[in-house]
Amino acid sequence: MSSGxxxxxxxxxxxxxxxxxxxxxxxxxxxxxxxxxxVIKPFSLYEKVRRALAANRRYSEVLVxxxxxxxxxxxxxxxxxxxxxxxDRPIGSRGAEPSSADNLAGLISSRAVGPFPARAxxxxxxxxxxxxxxxxxxxxxxxxxxxxxxxxxxKCLDAANRPYAEVLRLGLCPKEWLVGDDAIGVNxxxxxxxxxxxxxxxxxxxxxxxxxxxxxxxxxxxxxxxxFKDARTFAATLFGSAILTRLAGQDETLLTSFEAxxxxxGVEAEAEADQPLMExxxxxxxxxxxxxxxxxxxxxxxxxxxxxxxxxxxxxxxSNLYLRxxxxxxxxxxxxxxxDDLSTRTAKFVAAAARARP
Amino acid sequence: xxxxxxxxxxxRFLRTLRVTTxxxxxxxxxxxxxxxxxxxATFMALAAKGTGDWRFPASGLMSADGLVLAKLTRExxxxxxxxxxxxxxxxxxxxxxRTARIxxxxxxxxxxxxxxxxxxxxxxxxxxxxxxxxxxxxxxxxDEAP
Numbered sequence: 001m002s003s004g005x006x007x008x009x010x011x012x013x014x015x016x017x018x019x020x021x022x023x024x025x026x027x028x029x030x031x032x033x034x035x036x037x038x039v040i041k042p043f044s045l046y047e048k049v050r051r052a053l054a055a056n057r058r059y060s061e062v063l064v065x066x067x068x069x070x071x072x073x074x075x076x077x078x079x080x081x082x083x084x085x086x087x088d089r090p091i092g093s094r095g096a097e098p099s100s101a102d103n104l105a106g107l108i109s110s111r112a113v114g115p116f117p118a119r120a121x122x123x124x125x126x127x128x129x130x131x132x133x134x135x136x137x138x139x140x141x142x143x144x145x146x147x148x149x150x151x152x153x154x155k156c157l158d159a160a161n162r163p164y165a166e167v168l169r170l171g172l173c174p175k176e177w178l179v180g181d182d183a184i185g186v187n188x189x190x191x192x193x194x195x196x197x198x199x200x201x202x203x204x205x206x207x208x209x210x211x212x213x214x215x216x217x218x219x220x221x222x223x224x225x226x227x228f229k230d231a232r233t234f235a236a237t238l239f240g241s242a243i244l245t246r247l248a249g250q251d252e253t254l255l256t257s258f259e260a261x262x263x264x265x266g267v268e269a270e271a272e273a274d275q276p277l278m279e280x281x282x283x284x285x286x287x288x289x290x291x292x293x294x295x296x297x298x299x300x301x302x303x304x305x306x307x308x309x310x311x312x313x314x315x316x317x318x319s320n321l322y323l324r325x326x327x328x329x330x331x332x333x334x335x336x337x338x339x340d341d342l343s344t345r346t347a348k349f350v351a352a353a354a355r356a357r358p
Numbered sequence: 359x360x361x362x363x364x365x366x367x368x369x370r371f372l373r374t375l376r377v378t379t380x381x382x383x384x385x386x387x388x389x390x391x392x393x394x395x396x397x398x399a400t401f402m403a404l405a406a407k408g409t410g411d412w413r414f415p416a417s418g419l420m421s422a423d424g425l426v427l428a429k430l431t432r433e434x435x436x437x438x439x440x441x442x443x444x445x446x447x448x449x450x451x452x453x454x455x456r457t458a459r460i461x462x463x464x465x466x467x468x469x470x471x472x473x474x475x476x477x478x479x480x481x482x483x484x485x486x487x488x489x490x491x492x493x494x495x496x497x498x499x500x501d502e503a504p
Contacts, residue, residue, distance in 0.1 A: 012380060019381030020388075020447075029451050047474055051454055056447045076475075124499040143382075147396060150381040151373070219497050275366065278374040286363065288370045313386040336383055343379045347372055354368035 012053065012340055013062050014161060018154035025130055025149065026140045037113055038139050042131040046238040049087070053079035063161075069175060081175050083127075089160045090123035100155040105129035109153055111137040126156040143310030151277055162186060169193050171246035177239070184239055187226070194223040195234075198244060210248045224352055280309040284349050297350035299323055299344055313339075387448055388430045399423050403493040417421045419492075425449035426497060429431070437481055438490065442467075444476030453478075457501045462487065 023029065024045060027038040054058050054075045060066045066078040093099035098106070101124035108324035109116070112134030117131050140146040167174045168187035178185050181208075184192075203211055209218070213231075220231035228234040284305065291301040299322045306316045317323055317335065324329060331338040363371075369440045398423040403412070414430040421428070426449060431439045440460070444453035454476040465485055472478045 015376045015380035016384055019377070019384035023385050023388050028385055047455065048451065048498075051450050051474060051476070052447055055450050146385070147378055147381055154377060218445070243487045269477065274368045275373075277377060278370050283368075283371055284375055290361075304375070305381075307382050308374065312389075314389065315380045321502060339379050339383055343375055347375060350363065350368060350371060350375075354363045354365060 007038070012343070013058055014157055015150075015154055017059065017063060018157050019172040020052065021049065021126075022140070022146055022150035022155050026146060030251060031139070036141070038137050039137050040137065042132055045066050046083075046132065050076075050079055050083055053082055065174070068168055068171065068173045070173060072177070073140070073173075085174065085178055086126075086157075086164050088125045088127045090125050091156060091159050098322050100152070100159055101126060101278060103158055105133060105150040107149060108137065109133050111140070114139055126153065126160055131157070143278060143312075147277055147310075151353075152244045157275075164188060166190055166193055170196060170243055172242055177242075182238065188239075191223070192239070192243060195219055196223055196247070199222040199247070204354045207247060210244055216244075278308070280305060283308050287346070289345050290349045293349060293353075295345050296342060299326075304342070304346065378416075388449060390449065399426060399497045401426075401428055401495050401497065412493055414489055414492050421497065425452060428492075430492060433481065436484065438487065438489070438492075440480045440482060442472070442478040442480075442497065444472065450476040453499075456499050459498045459500055461496045461498065462491050464491045468490065469500070 025040070026037075027035065029048070053064055060078070062074050063076075064078045066073075066075045069081075091099045093102065104126065105119060105124055105128075108130060113136040114134075116134035119128070124132065140149050160305045160328050163178060163186040164174050166186060167177045167184075170177075170189065170192055176182060176306065177189075199211055199215065200207070202215040202219045203209075216231040216235060223310045225234055228237070228240070233271060234240040242352040253326070287296070287301045287304055290296045291298060297303070299320060303316055303323055305322070306314065313335070318325070327333055327335060397442040401419050401421050403415065403419055405425050418427045420426070425445055427443050427445055429441045429443070430443060433439055442453075442458075444450045453472045454474050455472060457469070457471045458478060459467055462478065464487065466484065468480050470478050470480050
């Protein structure tokens with residue numbers, strides 16, 4: 001069993017951000033549980049979101065990737081760009097099916113109190129799905145309802161955040177490669193990342209230099225980038241040259257960020273799943289198995305059952321002396337680190353058990 | 359039992375685990391901030407060591423709830439400037455764009471507004487306040503959350 005305070009992984013920060021947005025939309029930062037409705041105030045919500053993106057270090061470093069923005073850009077500039085190009089990025093639908101943003105807008109509209117104007121035609125963004133319809137909503141009072149709101153926001157983020165995260169993963173600035181004449185399509189970005197991964201393997205961890213022609217060709221043979229006939233052609237383009245230059249200038253921040261950013265987009269199978277969230281009873285066998293195998297202990301299993309069943313974290317932790325002691329002794333009272341560790345242990349066990357299935 | 363898990367249901371479980379735990383954490387952080395939103399936050403320096411006058415710590419003074427850091431700088435004229443900066447997501451959610459009043463131990467009061475980045479800058483009159491007066495003070499929010 002691992003313990004200790006680990007930095008929040010990239011995979012979790014996207015889900016945390018979705019949960020944060022859901023809670024802000026639901027007014028959980030200012031309203032008591034007794035308030036039945038929430039009035040959506042777009043500018044106030046915008047200020048809270050923008051401020052969080054600029055000032056929260058984990059958002060700023062992993063989600064927004066402020067390290068990739070050259071001077072004189074500031075954390076505020078990067079947050080603004082992230083807002084415009086991720087949160088307010090139109091999300092297209094696949095075929096005749098509604099997009100993830102349409103589904104989010106549908107959920108918001110289903111909570112409307114009184115009449116509201118029709119939404120504008122065309123693809124919606126996360127932001128427009130949240131604030132472009134009804135202004136007064138019945139609050140998502142049941143925890144299960146709040147989880148569903150968070151889940152729908154996360155589905156949108158999985159789509160809208162992808163191109164941005166792919167540019168960051170290359171070590172490049174989204175402002176330079178996501179918009180304008182040099183904008184690169186998401187499929188090329190994905191291929192370039194596969195090439196970069198192969199190239200890093202060829203370079204055997206010795207970065208801070210340009211790869212040799214042999215290393216570049218070997219990597220390109222393993223992970224070619226469509227539209228470029230060979231490694232030399234790719235490296236000669238502005239885009240290829242930028243990647244190799246960034247690789248040559250590797251620093252610790254960038255290396256750390258590569259891993260974290262990669263984790264934000266390494267859940268393709270999960271993102272494509274369009275099933276509803278599980279009920280607590282459906283999840284119970286998985287938690288039982290994780291407990292039986294020793295991946296989590298009995299009290300930790302009870303904690304996860306309680307969270308999935310809709311009890312508040314404050315209530316569960318407040319009533320469990322064992323968990324509070326463990327939190328203090330092993331995680332220095334950092335509840336986020338403890339829950340991330342617990343969630344990671346559980347997920348690793350369940351994923352491995354499913355893979356081992358005959 | 360584990361080998362009975364099929365791929366679709368496993369994906370559902372992993373998604374549910376991820377969404378529920380992270381949403382619960384975000385909710386916990388925001389509600390903790392709301393609970394911490396008492397009318398006043400107190401700043402209290404440790405007892406001074408040594409024989410000289412008490413000096414405001416260069417690293418700043420943290421409020422008792424850990425949500426605001428106070429630092430002391432000076433204008434070119436020498437007038438003291440008390441800079442308050444809300445800390446973390448919870449501090450920012452609570453203090454940004456809010457009007458606040460500082461009440462010093464000497465009874466002197468000063469008022470200002472946190473900007474949208476959670477920063478409040480108060481230029482003080484050197485003739486009316488001494489550095490030692492800044493060893494203990496209270497921060498009081500005057501308006502409702504936006």
